[in-house]
Amino acid sequence: MITINxxxxxxxxxxxxxxxxxxxxxLEILIMVGMKLNDEIIESYNVTVxxxxxxxxxxxxxxxxxxxxxxxxxxxxxxxxxQSDAKIQNTVSIELENLIELKxxxxxxxxxxxxxMTQELNVPELSNNNLILMRQLLGVTQQELAAAVDxxxxxxxxxxxxxxxxxxxxxxxLLLVYPELxxxxxxxxxxxxxxxxDLTSKQVINDILTIQPNLFLERPTSQNFYTREMVFxxxxxxxxQDFAPIKNPETQAIEQKYGTTLYLTGKGTRLFEKALLEQNxxxxxxxxxxxxxRGHLTRLDIAINDKWGLLNMNDLVKAVQEKRFWSKSxxxxxxxxxxxxxxxxxxxxxxxxxxxDKRKEQASKGFDTDVQNRVExxxxxxxxxxxxxxxxxxxxxxxxxxxxxxxLYTYLWFTDKPIEEKLLKxxxxxxxxESSVEPMPAWSLLTALGHKMKFVRQPKEQSIERIEKWxxxxxxxxxxxxxxxxxxxxxxxxxxxxxxxxxxxxxxKATMINAITQANHKLNINFEKPKKRYQEx
Numbered sequence: 001m002i003t004i005n006x007x008x009x010x011x012x013x014x015x016x017x018x019x020x021x022x023x024x025x026x027l028e029i030l031i032m033v034g035m036k037l038n039d040e041i042i043e044s045y046n047v048t049v050x051x052x053x054x055x056x057x058x059x060x061x062x063x064x065x066x067x068x069x070x071x072x073x074x075x076x077x078x079x080x081x082x083q084s085d086a087k088i089q090n091t092v093s094i095e096l097e098n099l100i101e102l103k104x105x106x107x108x109x110x111x112x113x114x115x116x117m118t119q120e121l122n123v124p125e126l127s128n129n130n131l132i133l134m135r136q137l138l139g140v141t142q143q144e145l146a147a148a149v150d151x152x153x154x155x156x157x158x159x160x161x162x163x164x165x166x167x168x169x170x171x172x173x174l175l176l177v178y179p180e181l182x183x184x185x186x187x188x189x190x191x192x193x194x195x196x197x198d199l200t201s202k203q204v205i206n207d208i209l210t211i212q213p214n215l216f217l218e219r220p221t222s223q224n225f226y227t228r229e230m231v232f233x234x235x236x237x238x239x240x241q242d243f244a245p246i247k248n249p250e251t252q253a254i255e256q257k258y259g260t261t262l263y264l265t266g267k268g269t270r271l272f273e274k275a276l277l278e279q280n281x282x283x284x285x286x287x288x289x290x291x292x293x294r295g296h297l298t299r300l301d302i303a304i305n306d307k308w309g310l311l312n313m314n315d316l317v318k319a320v321q322e323k324r325f326w327s328k329s330x331x332x333x334x335x336x337x338x339x340x341x342x343x344x345x346x347x348x349x350x351x352x353x354x355x356x357d358k359r360k361e362q363a364s365k366g367f368d369t370d371v372q373n374r375v376e377x378x379x380x381x382x383x384x385x386x387x388x389x390x391x392x393x394x395x396x397x398x399x400x401x402x403x404x405x406x407x408l409y410t411y412l413w414f415t416d417k418p419i420e421e422k423l424l425k426x427x428x429x430x431x432x433x434e435s436s437v438e439p440m441p442a443w444s445l446l447t448a449l450g451h452k453m454k455f456v457r458q459p460k461e462q463s464i465e466r467i468e469k470w471x472x473x474x475x476x477x478x479x480x481x482x483x484x485x486x487x488x489x490x491x492x493x494x495x496x497x498x499x500x501x502x503x504x505x506x507x508x509k510a511t512m513i514n515a516i517t518q519a520n521h522k523l524n525i526n527f528e529k530p531k532k533r534y535q536e537x
Contacts, residue, residue, distance in 0.1 A: 129444070
């Protein structure tokens with residue numbers, strides 16, 4: 001029994017998780033509470049509750065000792081803890097998964113635990129067929145390959161017919177003597193978002209990003225219940241959302257609510273690598289620092305860039321249509337067409353594997369890229385935390401690339417023939433499939449070869465390049481007409497006297513400043529023409 005706005009109701013309150021910007025444990029926190037009746041979740045509330053009264057954060061699915069909820073959607077809901085039951089041990093509702101769709105409760109996702117990713121990950125190995133395909137793609141004979149890696153043709157032949165196991169030493173030699181092979185696959189972060197329950201946006205800029213605060217534009221927002229956002233150079237590539245300070249109408253004191261979310265978009269991650277280089281730290285160091293400030297990942301996208309054209313999206317889509325694939329998730333969707341490019345999604349949030357034609361996608365936006373296809377791992381909440389946990393685990397000693405391809409290899413597999421329905425229902429589905437159906441050569445090579453690749457990426461310049469591209473393509477022809485007809489002086493005068501908006505001024509400043517972080521007095525790096533490549537272990 002619980003009272004909601006003075007009305008006694010026969011509901012049992014169930015703890016469903018916290019919001020993105022809660023958990024300032026010394027104050028009040030915002031939690032999600034579900035109302036259970038007859039083994040169904042009837043409705044849910046986002047309520048503010050005293051962290052001191054609540055004590056230790058309950059397990060998701062636990063009954064929670066709330067006696068009363070008051071408030072409204074506009075003013076917010078508050079909850080009171082039953083003092084007599086405050087110390088009772090929480091009982092986990094084992095029926096929770098049958099009550100609600102775990103991944104989508106209200107505005108936020110639930111933390112489901114690590115059960116979907118704590119299984120032992122499989123490690124892809126380079127097979128003899130992979131080696132044959134790789135040699136064919138390089139356009140060399142067995143003899144030429146043997147000469148390049150300084151070994152006999154007979155040894156190469158034994159590798160290719162499966163008589164001898166392919167050693168790591170041999171693979172390392174291949175990557176050394178064939179640069180195009182070593183650079184055929186790239187791994188990079190393509191989206192990073194973190195919540196910091198104890199910080200403001202300005203503290204995130206100074207202590208987490210360590211980027212000059214005057215390069216950020218402050219403006220109001222209403223997204224994700226926040227009221228303020230700080231945007232790097234006025235463009236939402238690197239931005240932070242939090243709560244603007246407000247004046248207490250009773251005391252006239254300025255009050256600051258804590259809790260913030262940092263967003264690094266696809267372009268933002270490339271720009272931030274510029275700051276990492278200048279600070280002489282790596283992503284590994286950055287995530288360690290974020291953990292020290294109680295940062296929690298809400299989303300992590302890892303992109304696998306196929307620069308060699310190992311994959312063919314038409315073949316991949318055909319394999320999906322012909323049921324020549326196995327995915328740990330039963331959910332999949334195909335979008336697009338041959339002309340504009342295909343996109344295939346496997347799974348739903350909090351874990352999605354996505355493959356698409358990157359070159360066609362960029363061409364539709366007017367850009368060119370050396371990446372032909374991309375495979376992305378989109379991970380939310382605990383799935384994202386799992387990857388970083390594995391990476392930061394010193395006992396594990398695995399690189400980010402190895403973890404990425406272990407996950408890809410374990411959760412998605414393509415074959416060269418349709419998979420029988422009865423195989424999909426077997427106890428050990430993946431093992432059964434691998435032992436009975438040959439893999440798709442291109443996918444098998446991608447996973448095996450990718451496991452040996454490095455996390456490396458050229459930092460990206462600020463998006464002034466978009467303005468330049470537009471001017472060159474759309475404006476310059478008109479300017480040429482004005483110049484030839486004697487109106488060039490008026491154009492120059494207009495440019496010199498033009499007033500820039502605050503966003504445009506930030507963009508100019510962020511582009512012109514040689515060093516974007518507070519470490520600029522320690523290093524002398526010219527980012528106008530960056531030569532140094534960012535490399536991660």
